[in-house]
Amino acid sequence: MAPWTAFSHSGDYPFDASRVRKEWRRLHAGDLEPLPEDEALLAAWALYHAGEFERATEAGLQAGPAGTNVANKATSVYAHYLEPREKNRQRLFLQVAERAAALAAAEPDNANAFYWQAYALGRYSQGISVAKALAQGVGGKIKSALESAIRLQPRHADAHVALAAFHAEVIDKVGPLIANMTYGAKKETSLNLFAQALSLNPHSAIAKIEYANALVILEGDKRMAEATQYYEEAAASSAKDAAEHLDVEMAQTELAS
Template sequence: MPHWIPFRSTADFTRDAADLRTAWPQLHAGDAEPWPHDADVLHAWALFHAGQFEQARHAGLTAGPAGWTAANKATIVYALYLEPDARRQLELLRQAAERAERQALEEPRNPNARFWQAYALGRCAQRGSVTKALAEGLGSKVRDLLAEVLVLEPGHADARLALGTFHAEVIDKVGALVGGLAFGARTDTGLKLFQEAHAIDPHSIIGRLEHARALVMLEGDAGRQAAMRLYESAARAQPRDAAEHLALSLAQAQWLQCVPDPSA
């Protein structure tokens, strides 16, 4: 297996156990991951937040099923932000989805086992044909998994973001009428999910990015001004860890695309 490309930044997100404990509520405001009492699992999370994604994956897998959430999140973040090869991205996302599915069997009350399975499958669909994925039932599977996450953990902001994205993607690809009849996708439900996620985790950079994308998909030109404000807000945010630092770079790129060129 090829080595992963390392995360590089002038910012240092390394934390010792005490600092990590203090920062934990903010770091995991989105996914509601509980504080790990196993030292090996905590070590995997410390590596993840510091941007040592390959090491976090290895440490999480070594720690057993309790550490698979850290391993899966590290794998997915690396695949989405740092892996340059599209085929390798899909391979990593599928690995994480399969591992999360096994984890859900080991830990049926663990909402993040289902969440990372749904998230990885959804990202796989986005990298192929969303319409084909819907026709093959993948969209409904992702939707149902996310609904199960919210039953297990009603305060899961990231599940709301992902479910809001599901509504937006379906309506964008097949239209509001077909999307509503075939998949239960609704514009008002999608927008409400993003608002609820923001209320739970208002500092999320990726939350603002996903909300901005969804506004354009759901409202078209009417949503562009609000989307631009979200891109600007995300681009000016302070990242909480290495993963958000990567999201910040994406937000800044998106914001620059929105800003009119004064020389034009």
């Protein structure tokens, strides 16, 4: 595989292990990843927050199972925002899903092992089409993994966002009746999960973006003004690291289009 595309604003987010440790609670308000004690692992997280996604992935994988979540997060953010080639993007998401599933099997109390499995499968599904992924049985794996993440960590805001988006996307693709009967996907559940996510992590730009998208899917034009407001709030957010920068940038691009 060709070298990864560089994050063009890495100099804007200088992180080292000390700064990561100091700002950990804010940086990980969405995923509640436990603060590692190992300095090498903190250094891997510093690379991630600075936008050095390829190096963060390599450092995480070198750290063994304890580094799997940072490797998976770095790979997933890179694949979603920066990898320009669809084939490579899908391959990266499948790698994350495989690593995360193995970690979940070895560490069944690791909420983020389940979360990154679901996230990667969800993005992979969007790439091949949600309808095709549902036909392949991927939907059940995503829903189960996200529900496991929330059961293990009830305040996991990012898992709430992902599960809420899952409900909305399934309804969008197969209709509310089949979505409910086949996948247990409901509009009310999606909206409630988004509300919980924003309550748990109110500064999250990606939560506001996904909520706005879901409002349009589930409610149509009558919620368009509200959806636009959430996009505007996301676009005006102050990014604390490279990943948040990419979220904010996406919202700004959508508003400008």
